[in-house]
Amino acid sequence: MVIPSIAGAVLSNQAVAAWLPFLYLPGRIISMVTLCAYGYILLKLSSESSRYRMAAICCLASVAVDAGSSLVPEGAAMASLIGLLSFPVMILAFYGEYSEYMGHSEVICALDEEMAVKWKRLWKWFVYSFGLMISSVLLVMLNGMLGITALLVGTIGTLIVSVMKLTCLYRTAKIFREYATESSR
Secondary structure: OHHHHHHHHHHOOHHHHHHOHHHHHHHHHHHHHHHHHHHHHHHHHOOOOHHHHHHHHHHHHHHHHHHHHHHOOOOOOHHHHHHHHHHHHHHHHHHHHHHHHHHHHHHHOOOOHHHHHHHHHHHHHHHHHHHHHHHHHHHHHHOHHHHHHHHHHHHHHHHHHHHHHHHHHHHHHHHHHHHHHHHOO
8 A cells, every 4th residue: 555655646746747747647546546445444444443433534535625626627716615625634634643543552552552652652753743844834934944944854754754654554463463363273
């Protein structure tokens, strides 16, 4: 799921689209299909924790609004409405991310308390790095260099948190696999 997601993000990147505009639409489609699949997986996990259901709903809602905004022609009167929707969708996606992290922490807690704590700590790091990226917009107005530095640090922090999330997902799955193997004996 990670590889198609990254491929879609690269293909639909504005810099890539400027050079190779025919790759933009396939990139958007790949990104949306990957997010829908991820939302479906979270929905299937909702039998283990209700937090996954909220994460899935938030993920799928953000995909729906993103898809809807892609269909609105540039300069149309509806474009401003879609722009206004982007802020609530960002909040929804943020809450979905929170629900996912806490869902992971909740389901692994009985088997590995340390991993549950890691999920909660990782959520805090996500908030800090994301908050730094958001606050960099305000910092640019006060001091351009400070704002750009904050954006760079926040972006690097978010990238590190994303890699750590994949690592934690792998370790969490490994713990469940080991538990399933031991319990089947």
